[in-house]
Amino acid sequence: MSISEITQQLLAAKQSKGLSFADLEQIIHRDEVWIAALFYRQASASEEEAQKLTQALGLGKEIAEKLTEYPVKGNSSIVPTDPLIYRFYEIMQVYGMPIKEVIQEKFGDGIMSAIDFTLDIEKEEDPKGDRVKVIMSGKFLPYKKW
Amino acid sequence: MSISEITQQLLAAKQSKGLSFADLEQIIHRDEVWIAALFYRQASASEEEAQKLTQALGLGKEIAEKLTEYPVKGNSSIVPTDPLIYRFYEIMQVYGMPIKEVIQEKFGDGIMSAIDFTLDIEKEEDPKGDRVKVIMSGKFLPYKKW
Amino acid sequence: MSISEITQQLLAAKQSKGLSFADLEQIIHRDEVWIAALFYRQASASEEEAQKLTQALGLGKEIAEKLTEYPVKGNSSIVPTDPLIYRFYEIMQVYGMPIKEVIQEKFGDGIMSAIDFTLDIEKEEDPKGDRVKVIMSGKFLPYKKW
Amino acid sequence: MSISEITQQLLAAKQSKGLSFADLEQIIHRDEVWIAALFYRQASASEEEAQKLTQALGLGKEIAEKLTEYPVKGNSSIVPTDPLIYRFYEIMQVYGMPIKEVIQEKFGDGIMSAIDFTLDIEKEEDPKGDRVKVIMSGKFLPYKKW
Amino acid sequence: MSISEITQQLLAAKQSKGLSFADLEQIIHRDEVWIAALFYRQASASEEEAQKLTQALGLGKEIAEKLTEYPVKGNSSIVPTDPLIYRFYEIMQVYGMPIKEVIQEKFGDGIMSAIDFTLDIEKEEDPKGDRVKVIMSGKFLPYKKW
Amino acid sequence: MSISEITQQLLAAKQSKGLSFADLEQIIHRDEVWIAALFYRQASASEEEAQKLTQALGLGKEIAEKLTEYPVKGNSSIVPTDPLIYRFYEIMQVYGMPIKEVIQEKFGDGIMSAIDFTLDIEKEEDPKGDRVKVIMSGKFLPYKKW
Amino acid sequence: MSISEITQQLLAAKQSKGLSFADLEQIIHRDEVWIAALFYRQASASEEEAQKLTQALGLGKEIAEKLTEYPVKGNSSIVPTDPLIYRFYEIMQVYGMPIKEVIQEKFGDGIMSAIDFTLDIEKEEDPKGDRVKVIMSGKFLPYKKW
Amino acid sequence: MSISEITQQLLAAKQSKGLSFADLEQIIHRDEVWIAALFYRQASASEEEAQKLTQALGLGKEIAEKLTEYPVKGNSSIVPTDPLIYRFYEIMQVYGMPIKEVIQEKFGDGIMSAIDFTLDIEKEEDPKGDRVKVIMSGKFLPYKKW
Amino acid sequence: MSISEITQQLLAAKQSKGLSFADLEQIIHRDEVWIAALFYRQASASEEEAQKLTQALGLGKEIAEKLTEYPVKGNSSIVPTDPLIYRFYEIMQVYGMPIKEVIQEKFGDGIMSAIDFTLDIEKEEDPKGDRVKVIMSGKFLPYKKW
Amino acid sequence: MSISEITQQLLAAKQSKGLSFADLEQIIHRDEVWIAALFYRQASASEEEAQKLTQALGLGKEIAEKLTEYPVKGNSSIVPTDPLIYRFYEIMQVYGMPIKEVIQEKFGDGIMSAIDFTLDIEKEEDPKGDRVKVIMSGKFLPYKKW
Incomplete structure (x- = not known):
C-alpha cells in the first residue's frame, strides 16, 4: 500500500x-x-x-x-496484509456474527453507524503485558420500514 | 452465508x-x-x-x-454483505492506518492480539439516539527481534 | 444465485x-x-x-x-450477473463519483444512509416507451468529528 | 482510486x-x-x-x-471502499432482488436502461435530519424474443 | 457449473x-x-x-x-473455463476496445443493447473447414443527456 | 484502463x-x-x-x-466496467450455454476459433432505432481424439 | 474440488x-x-x-x-491447489512469455491450438531419478487478417 | 502486462x-x-x-x-489474457486431472518437478498445418513420508 | 471449510x-x-x-x-480465515522475500521442496509461555539449466 | 512484485x-x-x-x-507466483489443517504467534542432496475466555 x-x-x-x-x-x-x-x-x-x-x-x-477537502475514503487492500490491521479483519471474521446477535438482541434490527461514530485508543498498563483498549461508539440506526 | x-x-x-x-x-x-x-x-x-x-x-x-471441540474459525465471506457486519469492515478500511499509527505511537512496533482478547458490547442511552459501544481489549504484542 | x-x-x-x-x-x-x-x-x-x-x-x-427474525442481509454475488440487477451496479460504477460530488456539495462530508432509507418504484407511462422511476430517500449522515 | x-x-x-x-x-x-x-x-x-x-x-x-471524446466508462474498484459510494453497492446487494421482483411485476421481463437514463439529486429538508433524495428514471427495455 | x-x-x-x-x-x-x-x-x-x-x-x-417465470439470468463463472464459451470471453478481451471504437465512430456515444437483441448461429460450409457464423443484432442506445 | x-x-x-x-x-x-x-x-x-x-x-x-511486432493481447479488466464492452460480457454470461448447445448440435464437440476469425460491424438503419449488427465468423475446430 | x-x-x-x-x-x-x-x-x-x-x-x-455427451469442460479452481496440477500452472507463470517468444519466432503471430491437440505422458527411466515426459502437439493457428 | x-x-x-x-x-x-x-x-x-x-x-x-541475479519469478496475471499463453492455462484446466491420474498410475503419489525441468519447442511440419510440439521433462518427485 | x-x-x-x-x-x-x-x-x-x-x-x-488412494491435495480457502492457519499465511506474506534471500545466499537459485519434505511440531516449555516449534526440512532443488 | x-x-x-x-x-x-x-x-x-x-x-x-520506522508489513501478492515463496503457501494449503490438529492436541485451543516469533534457516548437508531446514518458534497463545 x-x-x-x-x-x-x-x-x-x-x-x-x-x-x-x-x-x-x-x-x-x-x-x-x-x-x-x-x-x-x-x-x-x-x-x-x-x-x-x-x-x-x-x-x-x-x-x-x-x-x-472531502476525501475518497478507504485505504486498504481487500484483505489487509499488515498484521496490526489484519487483526481487525480477523475480529470481524471470527466475531462478526456473534456481535450481530448481541447488538440485535439489545437494540433490534439495525446497525451501528460507522459515520456517527467515534473511536478511542487507550493504553491499559498490566503487569502481565500492557493491553490495547479500543473503544468504538456508534449511533444505533434501526432499519426504517416504509 | x-x-x-x-x-x-x-x-x-x-x-x-x-x-x-x-x-x-x-x-x-x-x-x-x-x-x-x-x-x-x-x-x-x-x-x-x-x-x-x-x-x-x-x-x-x-x-x-x-x-x-476446537473449531475452524472465521465465518464470513471475504467482504461481508450484511450491513451490520460490513460496518466493521468499513471501520478497518477507513481507520485501519490511523489506528496503526496511534497504537505504534503508544506502544512501539507490534500488534493488538486478537487471541488474548476480549470484546464487550454496551448500550449507551442517548436522547439523540442510543449508541452501540464496543470495547475491545487485546494484549499488546511487541515484535520479537532475533 | x-x-x-x-x-x-x-x-x-x-x-x-x-x-x-x-x-x-x-x-x-x-x-x-x-x-x-x-x-x-x-x-x-x-x-x-x-x-x-x-x-x-x-x-x-x-x-x-x-x-x-432479523436476517443476515445481502443476497447477490460480488458483481451481479442478472442484467436487471447489474444495471444498478453499472450506475454505481459510472455515476458513483459524480453522485458523491453533488451530495457533498449540497450536504457536506457524509453519506446517504442505506438504513434510514426508503425506495419506491413507479411506472412512468411514456409514448416513446414506459420508464422505470426509482426514488431513493436516505437520511444524510454527516461525519461526526471527535 | x-x-x-x-x-x-x-x-x-x-x-x-x-x-x-x-x-x-x-x-x-x-x-x-x-x-x-x-x-x-x-x-x-x-x-x-x-x-x-x-x-x-x-x-x-x-x-x-x-x-x-467518448470516454471509457466505469471508475470504481469492484467493491467500492468509499462509504458514500459503498451505500449504493449495499442497496444493490440488499434490495436488488426485491427491486427485480417489483419491476417485473409492473413491466414484465426486461430491465431499466442505464443508458436512456437520468439521475437527479435533491435535498429534502427535514427537522429530524435532512434527507438525500435520488431519483432515477430509465426507459424500460423488454426482452426481445426472436 | x-x-x-x-x-x-x-x-x-x-x-x-x-x-x-x-x-x-x-x-x-x-x-x-x-x-x-x-x-x-x-x-x-x-x-x-x-x-x-x-x-x-x-x-x-x-x-x-x-x-x-422471469428468471435470474447469467449462468457462467466469472471467467468461463469451458473452451467454447471462453472464446467469446477472449473475443471481448482482445476485440472489446476496437469494437467500441468502431461502434462509436458509426453511431456516437452509446451502446449496443443486449436486451433489444437477437443472436443467430449459422453453419458456413467451407472446403478449408466449416465456419461458425454468429450474427448479433442489438438496438443502438445513445446516451441520454439530462 | x-x-x-x-x-x-x-x-x-x-x-x-x-x-x-x-x-x-x-x-x-x-x-x-x-x-x-x-x-x-x-x-x-x-x-x-x-x-x-x-x-x-x-x-x-x-x-x-x-x-x-506481435503483441501481448487482451486489454480489459476481468469483468469490464465500460457499458459498451460489458454488454458483450453479459451476452457471454446469458447466452454462453445456449450458444454452446446450438453450435454443438450443428457441428459436434468442438469450438469456434477466435484466431481463424473475423468480426464485422454494420449499421442497420431502422425507423424504430438503428441497430448494431456484429457478424463473427470463426472456423469450427473439432476436438481431436488421440 | x-x-x-x-x-x-x-x-x-x-x-x-x-x-x-x-x-x-x-x-x-x-x-x-x-x-x-x-x-x-x-x-x-x-x-x-x-x-x-x-x-x-x-x-x-x-x-x-x-x-x-459433449461436456462442459474445465475442472479446476482458478489457481489449482493440488501440487501436481499447480506445477503446470507454475510452468505457465514462469515460462509463458518465453514460450510465446519462441513459438512466435518459429511460426509468426498465432497460437498453439488446445483443440487440435494431443498430449502424451511417458516415463523416462533415469538412474538419478525417473523423469516425467509430457509431449504436447497442437496445430499452429496463425491469426487471420480480414 | x-x-x-x-x-x-x-x-x-x-x-x-x-x-x-x-x-x-x-x-x-x-x-x-x-x-x-x-x-x-x-x-x-x-x-x-x-x-x-x-x-x-x-x-x-x-x-x-x-x-x-536470482529473479523473483512468475510474470503473468492470475488468468492470462494473451490467447497463446491462455491455451496453456486451458490445458491445465481441461487436462489437469487426467494428467494427474496418468502420472500417478505410472509413478505413484508425487509430482513432476517444475525446477529439475526442461522444456523444448519444435516445429512439426505437416501438410494439414504445421504443429507446435512442446516437450516437457521434469524429474518425478515422490512424496516423502516421515 | x-x-x-x-x-x-x-x-x-x-x-x-x-x-x-x-x-x-x-x-x-x-x-x-x-x-x-x-x-x-x-x-x-x-x-x-x-x-x-x-x-x-x-x-x-x-x-x-x-x-x-492418492488424494487431490490442498484444503484451505485462498486466504485462510482460521487464525491458527492464517498465521502461516502471514509468515509467508511478511517473511517470504527475506526467506528467499537467505536460502538463495546459502544455496543458489532454486527452491526448498515441499514434496521431499518433512515437518515436525514440538512443544518448547518456557516459563514466559510455552512455544510452538515447527521444523521444516525440504530438499534443496537447484534450477536445472538446459 | x-x-x-x-x-x-x-x-x-x-x-x-x-x-x-x-x-x-x-x-x-x-x-x-x-x-x-x-x-x-x-x-x-x-x-x-x-x-x-x-x-x-x-x-x-x-x-x-x-x-x-515501523513499516506497513506484508509484501506478496495474494497467491505468490515465485516458486520458492509459493512452496510455503503450498505447505499451508496441504499441511494447514494437520498442523492445526497437532498444535491443538499438544497445547489446546489457540495459535502460534507470528509476532513473538523467530525463524531460522540452516543448511543440512546430505549426500542425496542438501536440505533446507527452516525452524520456526512462536509463543503459544491460548484463546482468552471472557
Missing part, C-alpha cells in the same frame, strides 16, 4: 517537530485517532482546524486547503 | 426457552459476546461450561460434547 | 393467490418494495405485519415467526 | 471560480449530476456544451476538445 | 424425442438460440409458447408454468 | 487527419475492426500494411516498426 | 477390474491421457468407444450414453 | 543484431526457451553465460551483472 | 478410542503430523500403514482402502 | 561490499533472516542497530533513520 504524498509530508513534519498525535490533540482539540485519520485523508477538517494543525506542523496554506 | 446446524439448534433452543445472551451470561459466567461466539462455533467451552449451557437450553450431551 | 426455501414458499403462495406486491401493500400498509424485501429475507416484520401477511397468503405460523 | 488529471483540472478550476455544479447547470442547461459525470469523464459533451463549460471555468481549448 | 434440474429435464426430453433445436424452431416459431436460452432459463416464454414446447417434448404443466 | 502511448498517438493522428476507420479500410484493404485492433495493439501488421497506414496518418518509421 | 459421480463410478470400476489406463488404451485404441480425460468428462466418446469402454469396465448403458 | 526495462533492452538488441533465439542457442549452448526465460528474468545465468550473451548482443556489463 | 466425511470418521474414531496423534505415531511409526495429514487426505498410506491405522482405530476395510 | 527503492539500495550496498547476511549477523548480532526482513522493510531496527548496519554497508543517515 503506497502512502500518498500529503500523508508523507504530514508525518515527516510531525516527526521533525517531535510532536505526537497526543500533542496535536491538545492543539486542535480533536481526538488523536481522528487526527491520524485526517493525516491519512480519511476525514476532512474545518478551515480553523486545518490552519491550527498546519501552523503547529510548520506547513503551508496549500496543505491546509487540501485538508478541508 | 449458511448457518451451521448446531448454531441453528442452539439459537432455536435459546428462543424457545425465552433466554437472552445476557441471561446465559448469568448462568455460565462468561460474557454474552463470548457465548454468542460459542453458539457460532468460534470458541470452545470447557466441559463444565458446555454442561451448564446445554442444561439451561434443554439440549443433550451430543451438543455439549461438540461445544468443547 | 439460489433462492432460499422460505422465499420460494412466499412467492408460490403469492402466485397461487393471484396477489401482486401492490395488493399486499394494501393489506399490510407497507410499500411493495419493502414487502418484496421481506420476501427475500432482507427485512424483518413485526408480529402483526407477519400475521397479516401470512394470513393473506394462506401460510402458517412457522412462516410468520420466521419473518420476524 | 486515483483521479485523472483532467478531472483534477476541472475540479480545481471550478473551486477557484467559486462555482457550484448547480451554477454550472444554469450555464450549460444540463443537470448538475450529468455535469459532474462529465467532469469525471463518464459522459461526453457536444462541442457547444464543452465550449460554454470551459469558458465558464476559464479553461482552454484542449480541455474542451477532450470533453467531447 | 452445475446445470439446473429443469434444464436437465428439458434436455433429456429433447434427446429422447430425437428433436433438435432447429426442429423446435419449426414448432414454436422462435429461433433455436432463443429456445436454447429458454432451456437454460435465460429467457421466459409466453403461456402459449410454453404449452407448445412442453407438448412437443412430452412434458407436464409444471414445467410449462416454470418456463413462463 | 489506461490506453497505451502508441494507441494514443495513432488515435490522435487519425483524428487530426480527419480519417475514419472506414477511410483507413480503403487505404490498406483490411477491415475497419481489424485496423482498430491494430491501433489497440491486438493485431500485428505486415511491413507493407504498417507503411501504408503510418504514411496515411503522417506518422514515422518507429511507429510502423512497432505495428509489426 | 469435488469429483463428479460418473467419474467416481468409472474410477471405481477401473480399480475393481484391476485395469490401468494403459490397459484401456489397448481396448479402445485411444491414448491413456485421452481416456482419463473421458473419465473426467473433459472429452466425448463415439458410441462405439463408449460401448467398448463400459463393457471392459462392466458398466451399463446409462454410463455409455453419458460418455457420448 | 508490462514488460520490464531489461527485457525490452535485450529484445531490442536481439532484433537490431538480427539474431534469433536459435542463433543464441549456438552461442551460449543453452536451449532457446531457456534463453528466452533468461530474457524475461525467469532464470539466472552464470557469469560466463551472461558475458557471452551480452557480448553477442552488444550490451554492457551492467546488463551482464543483472542477468546473474 | 467443510471437513470431508472420511476425515470426520477418522477423527471421531480417534476420539472415542482416546488416542492422540502421538499414540498413533507409536503404532504406525510415522510422524504425528504426517498421520494428521493422512487423516485430512493430504497424504496416502501404504496398505500396511492403512491396515495398522484402521485396526488401531477400530475402522473397517473400506476406510483402509480409501487411505491408500 | 516491485522491490522498494530502499530495499534495492540496501541490497546493492551489500553486494558491492561483498557481505552476506551471515556477515551482517556478526556485525549487528541479529539473525540473518531478521536482517533480511529489515532489508525488505518487514521489521524495524533500533537506532543502534540501524547505525551499525548502515555503517557496515557504507550508507548514510537517511537510510538509518528509515530503518527505525
